[in-house]
Amino acid sequence: MIEQILFNGxxxxxxxxxxxxxxxxxxxxxxxxxxxxxxxxxxxxxxAYTFFILLGLDSLLSFFLSIIIAGLLGVCIDRFxxxxxxxxxxxxxxFLFASFGVFIFLQNLIQLIxxxxxxxxxxxxxxEGHHFLGAVxxxxxxxxxxxxxxLFILTWLFIQKTKLGKAIRAVADDPxxxxxxxxxxxxxxxxxxxxxxxxxxxxxxxxxxxxxxxPTMGMNAILKGIIASIVGGVGSIPGALFGGLFLGLAxxxxxxxxxxxxxxxxxxxxxxxxxxxxxxxxxxxxxxKEKL
Amino acid sequence: MEYLIHILIISGIYIILSLSLNLxxxxxxxxxxxxxxxACVGAYTSSLLALNLGVSPWIGLIIGxxxxxxxxxxxxxxxxxxxxxxxxxxxxxxxxIVYSIAKNWxxxxxxPMGLPGIPAFKIFGYxxxxxxxxxxxxxxxxxxxxxxIRNITKSPFGRILTAVREDEIATEAIGKxxxxxxxxxxxxxxxxxxxxxxxxxxxxxxxxxxxxxIMESIAVLLMVVFGGMASLGGxxxxxxxxxxxPELLRFLGMPSSVAAPLRQMIxxxxxxxxxxxxxxGLIGKYRFK
Numbered sequence: 001m002i003e004q005i006l007f008n009g010x011x012x013x014x015x016x017x018x019x020x021x022x023x024x025x026x027x028x029x030x031x032x033x034x035x036x037x038x039x040x041x042x043x044x045x046x047x048a049y050t051f052f053i054l055l056g057l058d059s060l061l062s063f064f065l066s067i068i069i070a071g072l073l074g075v076c077i078d079r080f081x082x083x084x085x086x087x088x089x090x091x092x093x094x095f096l097f098a099s100f101g102v103f104i105f106l107q108n109l110i111q112l113i114x115x116x117x118x119x120x121x122x123x124x125x126x127x128e129g130h131h132f133l134g135a136v137x138x139x140x141x142x143x144x145x146x147x148x149x150x151l152f153i154l155t156w157l158f159i160q161k162t163k164l165g166k167a168i169r170a171v172a173d174d175p176x177x178x179x180x181x182x183x184x185x186x187x188x189x190x191x192x193x194x195x196x197x198x199x200x201x202x203x204x205x206x207x208x209x210x211x212x213x214x215p216t217m218g219m220n221a222i223l224k225g226i227i228a229s230i231v232g233g234v235g236s237i238p239g240a241l242f243g244g245l246f247l248g249l250a251x252x253x254x255x256x257x258x259x260x261x262x263x264x265x266x267x268x269x270x271x272x273x274x275x276x277x278x279x280x281x282x283x284x285x286x287x288x289k290e291k292l
Numbered sequence: 293m294e295y296l297i298h299i300l301i302i303s304g305i306y307i308i309l310s311l312s313l314n315l316x317x318x319x320x321x322x323x324x325x326x327x328x329x330x331a332c333v334g335a336y337t338s339s340l341l342a343l344n345l346g347v348s349p350w351i352g353l354i355i356g357x358x359x360x361x362x363x364x365x366x367x368x369x370x371x372x373x374x375x376x377x378x379x380x381x382x383x384x385x386x387x388x389i390v391y392s393i394a395k396n397w398x399x400x401x402x403x404p405m406g407l408p409g410i411p412a413f414k415i416f417g418y419x420x421x422x423x424x425x426x427x428x429x430x431x432x433x434x435x436x437x438x439x440x441i442r443n444i445t446k447s448p449f450g451r452i453l454t455a456v457r458e459d460e461i462a463t464e465a466i467g468k469x470x471x472x473x474x475x476x477x478x479x480x481x482x483x484x485x486x487x488x489x490x491x492x493x494x495x496x497x498x499x500x501x502x503x504x505x506i507m508e509s510i511a512v513l514l515m516v517v518f519g520g521m522a523s524l525g526g527x528x529x530x531x532x533x534x535x536x537x538p539e540l541l542r543f544l545g546m547p548s549s550v551a552a553p554l555r556q557m558i559x560x561x562x563x564x565x566x567x568x569x570x571x572x573g574l575i576g577k578y579r580f581k
């Protein structure tokens with residue numbers, strides 16, 4: 001029993017980690033809560049549904065196209081909503097509220113187009129899982145864990161090793177210094193929105209492989225992503241992995257003895273505890289002392 | 293005609309919510325996002341008291357508001373440590389916790405099945421179930437809320453709230469206990485939100501957790517921001533316009549599967565536009581810093 005709970009926690013946690021990873025990459029650079037990140041997850045899932053089920057394309061091609069379009073969507077949100085706000089030099093709170101606006105707008109646009117009913121990417125019957133270390137795990141769940149791991153490692157290598165990745169880190173750590181050495185911060189912001197949103201789209205597809213697709217799925221995605229980020233340390237990439245897994249395991253261990261409906265309550269209780277006792281998270285650095 | 297009065301009653305309830313949120317967000321500058329949770333506590337408390345113990349809705353309304361205030365005191369706790377967007381996320385989280393308790397504590401709240409058959413208010417043995425009478429009742433509470441919050445904000449106490457909003461450290465430096473003011477503001481704001489929730493429950497006679505989602509909290513915030521931050525007149529405008537205007541969509545003959553998401557899309561778009569061009573709202577006196 002405990003093995004199964006740990007596995008479930010690992011699967012949920014790896015998806016949370018990917019959402020938190022995209023969120024962290026964007027947060028590091030722009031320093032505000034990009035709440036609309038969640039609706040991009042939902043968009044990724046619906047795009048995959050459109051290509052794979054409605055248009056009948058090959059599964060990998062559909063997923064690839066969906067991830068690319070999700071990235072573009074993130075870039076568009078930045079151009080049309082956040083760029084004007086940056087020009088006004090407004091507060092983080094204004095960015096957050098505008099982001100709520102984007103979230104509500106796109107979520108309901110999705111609902112208008114696809115309807116409120118639950119959809120699925122599944123084409124065949126559910127296959128029986130493999131017995132492994134005392135737990136039952138399905139092929140899809142193995143794909144989810146492997147895909148999350150690959151995405152995480154690729155993103156990590158990209159940020160650490162490539163020239164663009166180094167420029168992204170430079171802008172995140174010291175925007176003025178980066179400008180001095182000739183890095184165009186607007187270009188970097190575009191890049192982080194593209195990468196972060198592509199990851200959100202990928203996470204949306206992973207969610208829809210494991211469960212179902214519905215217009216409101218973005219809310220749960222971003223809430224868990226934000227909680228994972230705050231637990232791990234907002235803007236920290238290893239923190240996103242740690243926070244995601246921590247949250248996934250904590251939720252699933254929590255509902256061991258009580259009903260599954262209480263999952264969200266557990267997640268938010270963790271959020272409040274961390275915000276009050278350690279707002280910089282496990283791996284975060286206390287830089288923004290003034291604000292916290 | 294009855295439908296029109298119904299819309300006015302709902303507007304009145306949202307005006308109470310917007311006025312009380314404006315005290316917290318507009319006048320004191322605390323970015324609180326879980327306002328509907330207070331209404332949820334008020335609504336469930338007075339409904340459960342009436343249904344299970346036969347308590348009069350009038351007493352239930354007061355007890356519900358007091359319970360909401362207790363929650364307000366709890367919610368004020370994060371505001372002592374967190375600011376700006378972090379406070380917004382924390383209060384958002386508390387809002388979701390209240391919602392999920394209403395949904396999952398099936399033994400008490402019946403969960404998603406909701407509470408049907410909530411009794412109406414009674415005066416001298418007559419039930420107030422006529423929409424006109426209920427409109428009068430709601431308007432009385434709107435006036436009470438307005439007068440109380442106006443007096444708070446116009447008083448020396450209110451000037452300290454403005455000081456807390458503009459510069460917390462300076463306010464502390466002149467010897468004011470900032471934490472105490474934050475606590476009081478949350479308690480008062482939650483009290484009136486609790487009344488609004490109770491008025492809603494005894495009017496509709498049915499409540500379920502879906503009336504108290506986080507989207508509703510964002511909608512109330514939008515009303516405050518749209519009408520005007522730190523402007524009570526603005527809250528009247530914001531709540532009325534944002535309740536009445538989407539109803540026009542229904543008159544255009546749209547099915548509710550189209551009208552409901554369209555209404556939300558308008559809300560979302562409006563929030564974006566306001567944040568870009570007019571973060572203080574139509575007649576607001578304060579913008580987020």
